[in-house]
Amino acid sequence: MHKQKRIIFRADGNSRIGLGHVMRSLALAAILRKDFECIFAIQAPAIELQALIRSVCHGLINLPLCPPTEERYPHELNAYISPEEIVVLDGYTFNTTYQKSIKTKGATIVSIDDIHAYHFVADVVISHVVGLKREQFSVEKYTNFYLGAEYALLRSEFLTAASQAVEPATDSKAVFICLGGADPENHTLQVLRQCAGKAPDLKYFVVVGAANRNKHSITAFASSAALDIHLLENLNAGQMLHYMQQAATAITSASTVGYEYLCTHGILYLLQTADNQAEVYTYLLEQRIALPFTKFGENIATEEKADLIRNGSMLFDGQQAQRLLNIFKNLAHHENLRD
Incomplete structure (x- = not known):
């Protein structure tokens, strides 16, 4: 053998x-x-x-x-x-x-x-x-x-999704949030606080990784805030994909998790959480593949949404x-x- x-x-x-x-x-x-x-x-x-x-x-x-x-x-x-x-x-x-x-x-x-x-x-x-x-x-x-x-x-689950036809998300009012598996600076909590002011009527799927040391503060905010927050922990690739496909919008770091969400053909808002993300962040914004998180909560024209989804769907061919x-x-x- x-x-x-x-x-x-x-x-x-x-x-x-x-x-x-x-x-x-x-x-x-x-x-x-x-x-x-x-x-x-x-x-x-x-x-x-x-x-x-x-x-x-x-x-x-x-x-x-x-x-x-x-x-x-x-x-x-x-x-x-x-x-x-x-x-x-x-x-x-x-x-x-x-x-x-x-x-x-x-x-x-x-x-x-x-x-x-x-x-x-x-x-x-x-x-x-x-x-x-x-x-x-x-x-x-x-x-x-x-x-x-x-x-x-x-991961293979996302590459398979990227090769499939663009379909609308299950829930147009759902937002997927993931700022990395560890998120040592607790950007997740900062984003949630801003979401409370920008778009309080939406549903938020918030992923907290196994290495995240800030779970307590995020959980405390979720239990006290007037937001519909669903905390998700230790998701495997299939589970991540499931929640991404439900959400018409996502807020992620300018990293692999952002790439993964683009495979599901949704509207992506980016946050640069580390210096090594600068080039990805700049490119995706300049090519009209994603929007900066500062624009989250603003109205987006239907034509602009279609352009963002089309541009993102062309990035990964599976x-x-x-x-x-x-x-x-x-x-x-x-x-x-x-x-």
């Missing part, structure tokens, strides 16, 4: 830094797991996060805590990698030094990036940030690029998973030829 090639995914996530890198790496692992052995390496994951990772990947490497400032940090994977592995890096601390350490072991590197802040020695760079260009990256001559929405790291799988099959094929 042919042994599957191993892919080691390296990302971190918790209630302090959020779960964005982990979630999009898991989305990629879910695409690849039938054709590759997928192992996830992460520093000191919470019990709930370990369970989530194990539900997708074939194995988990529980790395000890080690700040990026420590000398041993770039070498934390050395005991686990060889020329046989593909290593996928998703995080801002996996810089040139970290990549070079992996390269000394002969492994192939795939970097998932959206800030192009340092030089890459990776064999492949994947970025689903819309609007990015190759010229913005510093790379080696051999580095291959896969940029834009065509390579969006989205073929992203196959394109991403082909990238890794090609890498594995070239490595087999080299061996």
Whole structure:
């Protein structure tokens, strides 16, 4: 029986830094797991996060805590990698030094990036940030690029929805709100307070992730505010899609969750909750795919709504998973030829 090639995914996530890198790496692992052995390496994951990772990947490497400032940090994977592995890096601390350490072991590197802040020695760079260009990256001559929405790291449920015909939401008065799995700055509560003044007569589906440390304040507001708020916790992809499809409107961060909502063909209002979201935020507004949250509650002409939905529906064609799988099959094929 042919042994599957191993892919080691390296990302971190918790209630302090959020779960964005982990979630999009898991989305990629879910695409690849039938054709590759997928192992996830992460520093000191919470019990709930370990369970989530194990539900997708074939194995988990529980790395000890080690700040990026420590000398041993770039070498934390050395005991686990060889020329046989593909290593996928998703995080801002996996810089040139970290990549070079992996390269000394002969492994192939795939970097998932959206800030192009340092030089890459990776064999492949994947970025689903819309609007990015190759010229913005510093790379080696051999580095291959896969940029834009065509390579969006989205879960299969949303890619399937993206490929389907545009249908009206179940509830035209429902609003879906999700500001990330951790939301350490508690933007969710800030948005809800503004919604109370902007549109108090609507129904709000509010997603609170497992890593959110602000559940108490959000719950307290929901129980006391004169708003129809439905708090939703620990939703899986299918449940997220269900509530998104019910809501004609969404308020999300300018991140993967915004991409996911666009797959359901609704009206999206964006809030930039982190510096690394600036390019996605700007592009989606400039291309008339989304609106800024500052405009939430204002009247939108029917023609403008139709334009927003049409523009958003053109962003994802549902073929992203196959394109991403082909990238890794090609890498594995070239490595087999080299061996």
